[in-house]
Amino acid sequence: MSDEMPPSSTNPISFERRNSLEKAIQNRPEAHELRERHILLNTNAAPALQAQQQELQRHKLTDSLNKAIASRPEKDALVERNILPDSTAAPALQNHQRELAAAMRRDSIEKHLQTRPSPAELIKEGILEANENPLDEP
Known part of the structure; x- marks a missing residue:
């Protein structure tokens, strides 16, 4: 040893x-x-009371969140105000649904533009006057 x-x-x-x-x-x-x-x-409480102080802060936060959740508007109100989309599709499919709706609107607009009457046809139907030409810039 x-x-x-x-x-x-x-x-x-x-x-x-x-x-x-x-x-x-x-x-x-x-x-x-x-x-x-x-x-x-960052507290002035004694170390023995710090755990209780943290628990009190946690309870205050929980109460505040519960109060905010209770006063949250219903889904129907959010749909009316256009905050949420009015959709019955599953949430995973809603993005594809929006993309499809936008593509359908684009197709519809393109179709209307392709069948749009010429200024001569509008004059013939009496919608425009002969001296009006929407293609001429002032």
Whole structure:
């Protein structure tokens, strides 16, 4: 037993570990920096009361969210105000439904533009006067 050396005095591993811990302690951030980075709690309460304070804040937040959810408008009101789409399709298909509706509108507009009457036809039908030409710029 007398042959054993105390681990802290001559053991090179513990000496290196000790030096690294000392350096880490020297570079350790201050308490206010840790509070700013939300690592330490920013509270004036005693450590024994901090858990209760956190629980109280959690309950306040829960109550606030429950109140907001209770006053949330119904789905029908949101559909009336065009906030939600009026769709009976599954949510996964609603995007495809919107794309299909837009494509159908584009096709309809293109069809109407292709069958659009010429200015001569409009003059013949009495919709335009002979001196009016919508293609001429003023």
